[in-house]
C-alpha cells in the first residue's frame with residue numbers, strides 16, 4: 001500500500017495565505033470577487049490568530065499545504081465549532097490526512113484554554129455542509145464518531161469531549177429590528193474566501209426581484225448587530241429570515257418576493 005508522508009502543524013501568520021488559497025480553484029484566483037474574498041478572510045484570520053491563538057490545523061506534504069481543519073471557539077457555550085475540513089488535491093484524500101487533522105484538534109482541546117476560563121470545551125460541533133469537493137464532510141465526521149444534534153439533520157453534528165455530554169443548541173429566534181423594515185440584510189461571515197462572491201450573488205438576486213436597500217453586516221466585525229437580532233440566518237428581507245439558500249435562485253427569489261410583500 002502507498003503510504004503518504006505528511007505533517008500536521010498549527011497555522012501561523014506565514015501559512016495563512018496558503019491555507020486560504022487551498023479552498024479556491026486556480027481559475028478563480030484572479031477574479032476580483034475572490035481577490036476581495038481572500039483579503040477579507042486574511043484580515044479575519046490575522047485577528048483570530050491574535051484573539052485565540054491557533055484556529056486552523058494544517059497538513060503538509062513536504063512544503064506543500066494539502067489540508068486544513070478550521071475551527072472557532074464559542075465561549076458562551078464552551079464548545080468549539082469546526083467551520084470546515086478539507087484535503088486537496090483530491091489525490092491526497094482518503095490517505096489518513098483528514099483523520100490526523102481531526103485527531104490533532106481533539107488532542108489540543110484536551111488542554112485547558114484561556115478563552116474557556118482555563119477549562120476544556122464540552123464538545124466539538126459542526127454544520128458539515130455539502131460541497132462537490134470530495135468525500136462528504138458529514139459522512140467523514142460520522143465515521144469519526146460524531147453524533148447528530150437533531151435526528152432529522154444529517155449535517156448538524158457534535159463530538160463530546162467530556163463523558164456523557166449531550167450538546168443541545170440554544171433555541172434563539174431572529175429578532176427583527178425596526179430599522180430592518182423594507183430592507184435586505186446579508187450577514188456575511190468572513191471565515192470563508194467565498195464570502196464576497198456569495199454576498200454579491202445574493203445582492204444581485206435580491207435586486208432582480210425587489211427594489212430595496214441592501215445592507216451587508218460582517219458578523220465578525222459587527223457582533224453587536226448580530227447579538228441584538230438573536231440568531232441570524234445568511235439573509236433577511238423586510239425582517240423575515242430567508243430559508244432557501246441563494247444557489248436555488250428560483251425558490252430564493254420566490255421567498256424574497258413573499259417577504260417584501262408581507263406586513264412587517
Ligand SMILES: CC(C)(COP(=O)(O)OP(=O)(O)OC[C@H]1O[C@@H](n2cnc3c(N)ncnc32)[C@H](O)[C@@H]1OP(=O)(O)O)[C@@H](O)C(=O)NCCC(=O)NCCS
Pocket residue numbers: 023084085086087088092093094095096097098099100130131132133134135136137140143
Ligand atoms: C472529508 C475529508 C476531509 C476527509 O479527509 P481524508 O484525508 O480524505 O480522510 P481519511 O483518509 O482521514 O479517512 C478517514 C475515514 O473517512 C472515511 N473516508 C474518507 N474518504 C473516503 C472515501 N473516499 N470513501 C469512503 N470512505 C472514506 C473512511 O471511513 C476513512 O477511514 P478508513 O481510512 O479507515 O476507511 C476529505 O475527503 C475532503 O476534503 N473531502 C471534501 C470535504 C469538503 O467538502 N470540505 C469543504 C470544502 S469548502
